[in-house]
Amino acid sequence: xxxxxxxxxxxxxxxxxxxxxxxxxxxxxxxxxxxxxxxxxxxxxxxxxxxxxxxxxxxxxxxxxxxxxxxxxxxxxxxxxxxxxxxxxxxxxxxxxxxxxxxxxxxxxxxxxxxxxxxxxxxxxxxxxxxxxxxxxxxxxxxxxxxxxxxxxxxxxxxxxxxxxxxxxxxxxxxxxxxxxxxxxxxxxxx
Amino acid sequence: xxxxxxxxxxxxxxxxxxxxxxxxxxxxxxxxxxxxxxxxxxxxxxxxxxxxxxxxxxxxxxxxxxxxxxxxxxxxxxxxxxxxxxxxxxxxxxxxxxxxxxxxxxxxxxxxxxxxxxxxxxxxxxxxxxxxxxxxxxxxxxxxxxxxxxxxxxxxxxxxxxxxxxxxxxxxxxxxxxxxxxxxxxxxxxx
DNA sequence: TACTATTTAGAACGTTTGTTCCAAAATATT
DNA sequence: AATATTTTGGAACAAACGTTCTAAATAGTA
Numbered sequence: 372x373x374x375x376x377x378x379x380x381x382x383x384x385x386x387x388x389x390x391x392x393x394x395x396x397x398x399x400x401x402x403x404x405x406x407x408x409x410x411x412x413x414x415x416x417x418x419x420x421x422x423x424x425x426x427x428x429x430x431x432x433x434x435x436x437x438x439x440x441x442x443x444x445x446x447x448x449x450x451x452x453x454x455x456x457x458x459x460x461x462x463x464x465x466x467x468x469x470x471x472x473x474x475x476x477x478x479x480x481x482x483x484x485x486x487x488x489x490x491x492x493x494x495x496x497x498x499x500x501x502x503x504x505x506x507x508x509x510x511x512x513x514x515x516x517x518x519x520x521x522x523x524x525x526x527x528x529x530x531x532x533x534x535x536x537x538x539x540x541x542x543x544x545x546x547x548x549x550x551x552x553x554x555x556x557x558x559x560x561x562x
Numbered sequence: 563x564x565x566x567x568x569x570x571x572x573x574x575x576x577x578x579x580x581x582x583x584x585x586x587x588x589x590x591x592x593x594x595x596x597x598x599x600x601x602x603x604x605x606x607x608x609x610x611x612x613x614x615x616x617x618x619x620x621x622x623x624x625x626x627x628x629x630x631x632x633x634x635x636x637x638x639x640x641x642x643x644x645x646x647x648x649x650x651x652x653x654x655x656x657x658x659x660x661x662x663x664x665x666x667x668x669x670x671x672x673x674x675x676x677x678x679x680x681x682x683x684x685x686x687x688x689x690x691x692x693x694x695x696x697x698x699x700x701x702x703x704x705x706x707x708x709x710x711x712x713x714x715x716x717x718x719x720x721x722x723x724x725x726x727x728x729x730x731x732x733x734x735x736x737x738x739x740x741x742x743x744x745x746x747x748x749x750x751x752x753x
Numbered sequence: 754t755a756c757t758a759t760t761t762a763g764a765a766c767g768t769t770t771g772t773t774c775c776a777a778a779a780t781a782t783t
Numbered sequence: 784a785a786t787a788t789t790t791t792g793g794a795a796c797a798a799a800c801g802t803t804c805t806a807a808a809t810a811g812t813a
Contacts, residue, residue: 377779377790395671397588401771411792412772422771471670475729479662479670480586482732493733527730527739528746534729535722538666541673542684548718555719559750568760568809592801602762603802613801 380418381432383408387419388429392473395480396426427487433473434495440464441499450509451516454529455557457503461533462553466546471537478534500526516560525560532556571609572623574599578610579620583664586671587617618678624664625686631655632690641700642707645720646748648694652724653744657737662728669725691717707751716751723747 390407391399401422405412419425444460445453465471474492482489503526510516516525536556540549581598582590592613596603610616635651636644656662665683673680694717701707707716727747731740 394675395588397586398675400769402769411790413774413793414791416772417790471674476670478729478732479667483662484585484589489733496733524742524746528726528743531726531730531743532723533726535719535724535726538669538725539718539722541669542680542687551715552719552722555715562753591799593799602760604763604804605761607802608760 376418378410378414383410384419384425384429384432387425388433388473391426391429392433392470392476395476397480423487427491430473430477430488430491434491437472437474438495438498438502441502445502445506449515450506450513451561454503454506454510454560458529458533458553458557462536462549465537465540466549471541472533475534475537496530500530503529529556529560569601569605574601575610575616575620575623578616579624579664582617582620583624583661583667586667588671618682621664621668621679621682625682628663628665629686629689629693632693636693636697640706641697641704642752645694645697645701645751649720649724649744649748653727653740656728656731657740662732663724666725666728687721691721694720720747720751 386408387404390403394403401412401415404415404422404425408415410418415425419428440460441457444457446456447453474495477488478492482492500523504522507516507520507522507525511518511520511522536549536552539552543549577599578595581594585594592603592606595606595613595616599606601609606616610619631651632648635648637647638644665686668679669683673683691714695713698707698711698713698716702709702711702713727740727743730743734740
């Protein structure tokens with residue numbers, strides 16, 4: 372029998388993912404990936420396929436992890452508290468790491484021209500909106516938000532606002548600014 | 563004396579701008595630009611400088627035109643009506659052309675790594691927010707929005723929501739979906 | 754009409770791109 | 784210890800990249 376892989380494919384993929392996350396798809400070269408992943412060209416092609424295929428795997432990995440993190444952040448004793456904590460957790464992660472959402476970056480760089488990318492992001496987006504919708508439906512049943520509000524629409528509104536928060540952060544690089552906007556959003560949901 | 567330019571530099575730049583708008587900076591090659599602008603390589607370099615310089619001019623041109631369009635869309639007999647019409651006009655332009663905001667695309671593709679790009683977009687962003695702020699201040703004085711609302715914060719919130727609307731449109735490609743979100747935003751502003 | 758400054762078209766430049774290939778190194782089993 | 788199988792590092796590839804350069808075409812002036 373032959374050798375086994377000397378590296379952990381998942382671990383090295385995360386290095387690639389972080390690089391794509393930071394630089395974007397087109398600005399990241401194969402040479403960059405070889406350096407950052409600490410792998411040989413051949414090993415990369417053998418393990419992940421070509422650059423585009425590797426990117427899709429990174430994006431899928433990111434999307435799955437992000438959804439998990441959203442659900443983890445949904446702590447609290449009441450549905451609306453869970454929604455609030457999810458929003459605050461996104462803001463916290465953004466200002467702590469200085470990085471915005473890879474899926475959103477990818478939306479604006481690639482989703483209009485790359486069907487595979489669009490599909491991955493859109494599914495992830497729907498998952499997140501669905502999760503919000505469930506929480507908001509619960510919140511309405513408990514009477515935390517008024518009965519005349521549409522949970523689906525509100526869920527989409529919150530998700531769309533994340534993107535607005537990220538853009539604001541990229542331009543302002545101002546932690547407090549983003550926190551203020553998030554609090555404003557939370558206030559709007561509750562009333 | 564010598565020849566004069568046979569083409570209109572501004573008109574050709576707009577062709578380049580539309581291409582960058584559609585494909586993004588990195589995915590647009592100099593060869594693409596030569597074809598689309600209908601100009602010789604030498605003429606491009608001579609008139610606009612290198613690719614990056616041409617891009618900055620396109621982005622600046624776009625930003626100025628966008629601000630002008632925003633102000634033009636601010637029609638109405640009352641301040642809040644002007645704000646509402648600005649929002650509706652953005653949605654209309656988006657679903658009619660199928661294109662989102664070039665500056666927002668650029669924000670997520672380049673603004674984190676390119677200082678010149680960041681500067682152009684940030685200034686344009688501030689101009690738009692300032693314009694909203696003025697209208698909302700007027701609206702508050704007239705009593706169209708409640709006195710406890712901060713015009714500046716509300717202005718930033720609306721501007722951030724544009725980005726959310728664009729992202730929603732890219733993913734859903736659903737005119738009605740975006741219009742619903744816009745109406746929801748307008749409702750939130752008024753209450 | 755001759756002259757001259759400038760634009761024009763496209764060849765050519767050296768890099769960098771993504772990808773493939775191959776010989777050498779390595780390891781789990783026999 | 785020998786064998787078999789796979790990984791590994793790096794050379795090699797053609798194509799595409801952004802940019803520069805040159806020679807011919809052009810048009811305003813004298």
